[in-house]
Amino acid sequence: MIDRIVDFSVRNKLVVFAATIVAAIAGIWSMQRMPLDAIPDLSDTQVIVYSRWDRSPDVIEDQVTYPIVTAMLGAPGVRAVRGFSDFGYSFVYVIFEDGTDLYWARARTLEYLSPILPSLPGGVRTELGPDAIGLGWIFQYALVDETGTHSLADLRSHQNWYLKYHLKSVEGVAEVAAVGGFEKQYQVNVDPNRLREYGIPIQRVVAAVQDGNAEVGGRLIEFGGTEYMVRGAATPGRSRTSRDRRRAERNGFADPDPGRRRGDRRPRPAARHRRAEREGRGRLGDRRDAPGQNALEVIERVKEKLREIEPGLPRGSRSCRSTTAPTSSSARSTRSGARSSRSS
Secondary structure, eight states: OHHHHHHHHHHTHHHHHHHHHHHHHHHHHHHHHSOOOSSOOOOOOEEEEEEEOSSOHHHHIIIIIHHHHHHHTTSTTEEEEEEEEETTEEEEEEEEOTTOOHHHHHHHHHHHHTTTGGGSOTTOEEEEOOSOOTTOEEEEEEEEESSSOSOHHHHHHHIIIIIHHHHHTSTTEEEEEEESSOOEEEEEEEOHHHHHHHTOOHHHHHHHHHHTTOOEEEEEEEETTEEEEEEEOSSOSSOOSHHHHHHHHHHTOSSSOHHHHHEEEEEEEOOOSEEEEBTTBSEEEEEEEOTTOOHHHHHHHHHHHHHHHGGGSOTTEEEEEEOOOTTOTTSEEEEOSSOOTTOO
8 A cells, every 4th residue: 555655655756746746735724713722621511590588508509599490400411400509699500411512501501590580589590601711711901000199999990890890891801800909899788776766768878879760751742842751869969979879868868867867978998808919909800702703803902902092091000911821820710709700
């Protein structure tokens, strides 16, 4: 057999040279377009059903996790269903047969989940996890303030309301997750002794704050050839400033300013369950790619988008780009307490 091949090659040199050139061109073309990733995706096709409810793990297990798990057992193509209950969190991992299309699996999960949602207790928030794979966390960036004029809360707000939406528009990006910093909240801290003195239940305070974001719509009235929209604005509508929140609280009480004597209101950070830092300062963000994407190309597109939007960052701040793994020494991240909703 080898003698025949050698003999054919000697007699047909032009054909051999042409085949060699075609093979070399095909190899170069394949190398330039081959999807590159540090770790190949060998994970199962799975869909995560994530629920939040401020209850103990045993209550969440009985009233949230168990109903969802039993509903998912009958879905087509399901190989296994695993439930996990934590304090305030519920995770249900629905694992499908090998070769199942991810988006078909997500559609089937929503179909079998929809009849269960009305029967869950009030206050339970259930959603599907992102369509990112477990190995899709391939890029990190840090939003760093070099002047010291912006707090971690300001950087986190800029990340959540500016950077996040720009990066989610990049082709191949499945999720932009925020890690570190302080998530800004407006908290109303009441004095229980003062409330007891005035005979005001805490539910009334909660209702007053909630009504501050309420507004009633009406109908159109035609007058003089012009249509006017009628709406009920007994409350100031959506609260945007501290003055709006004080006005909303005054609307719920006869007291001219109940908050000043019965409590205080001020912006405070939300409770932190994890921390991330880069060289002792700043905060980190990360992004994940969708399944089947070329990780190297997605990273280049994300870098290009960061360079494009960098002039719009707060004065004195900049984005530090890094492609290191989440466990790299350049980014130390710790997490305790509740499990993150973005786990895959």
